[in-house]
Amino acid sequence: MTATVQHAPKEQGRPRPGGDGPSSEPAAPEQISLPRHLLSAGDLNRATAEHVLSTAQRLEQAIAGREVRKLPTLRGRTVVNLFFEDSTRTRISFELAAKRLSADVITFSAKGSSVSKGESLKDTAWTLQAMGADAVVCRHSSSGAPQQLSAWVDGHVINAGDGTHEHPTQALLDAYTLRRHLGALAGRRIVVVGDVLHSRVARSNVLLLSTLGAEVTLVAPPTLLPVGVQSWPVQVSYDLDASLVGADAVMMLRVQRERMSGAFFPTAREYSRSYGLDERRRALIAPHGIVLHPGPMNRGMEITPQVADGAGSVIVEQVANGVTVRMAVLYLLLSGEIETSSGGSL
Ligand code: CP
Secondary structure (H helix, E strand, O other): OOEEEEOOOOOOOOOOHHHHHHHHOOOHHHHHEOOOEEOOOOOOHHHHHHHHHHHHHHHHHHHHHHOOOOOOOHHHHHHHHOOOOOOOOHHHHHHHHHHHHEEEEEEEEOOOOHHOOOOOOHHHHHHHHOOOOOOOEEOOOOOHHHHHHHOOOOOOOEEEEOOEEHHHHHHHHHHHHHHHHHHHOOOOOEEEEEOOOOHHHHHHHHHHHOOOEEEEEEEHHHHHHHHHHOOOOEEEEEHHHHHOOOOEEEOOOOOHHOOOOOOOOOOOHHHHHHEEEEEEEEOOOOOOOEOOOOOOOOOOOOOOOOHHHOOOOOOHHHHHHHHHHHHHHHHHHHHHHOOOOOOOOO
């Protein structure tokens, strides 16, 4: 049986990091409702988020059995990777994901393009439009750039990280990784630690993990928590040791020194002492607990090499899962259809 996935307008009325807090609007009925563009993890209701994750699982199984790790699904479609800001994991994994689905892929870096001659985002968008891009994967240092782009192109826009706003596919790959180790995330206690203020990864994870029913605790120095965090669907703590006891997972965030213009903490050493994850702290989480980091890591600052490379660390697995999850996102947005029976033909 095949079901058509509806591309729906953005869901309204949920508490949003950086948003206006809880709304009294009734919750939308739980049905799969894929947005036309993936700009925010908040665009996905629970049924849709679970659908993306189960699609990723089926794509992984479909690829695993093949000598040539490729599916013909997106043959003839064009995916443009539009990266105005540096990236290793996201850029490469989107490229690999599109290639594994047999799409034509163009990777565009602002460096070396006409952007360096002053070309605007709008003119760049029109150029992509003229070339018939079916999907545009956009990373930009300005929050909101992918949303702006979505007004100018006909293709599907996927936010690959915009400023300090969101990184929805990172949250999806994190949820995929968490589910592989912990099963369903409802009621699981996940501690997110570090530079929440500058972290698009934290914002998208808070939205998605709360949608999936997890209990999220944010731990950071007060200077690295955003104004309005009280309205987010999370607990907030300044005490890392107490928060880690019995946690199902701990997600460390990179200290984004490139986005810091002032002194947000006294010294790097002081930060590590209060908010870094070392082996003593790692031992406080549940025996089955896992350690995540989106990368790139500041080894020795927010996480010690012993923990990053040690037991329970799933950091390398997160990178591998990024390809699978981004395949699912491209597949669902571009095909709009998915086999819903267990005998699906992915
Ligand atoms: N996690 C992440 O977005 O990494 P990159 O900046 O390398 O893409």
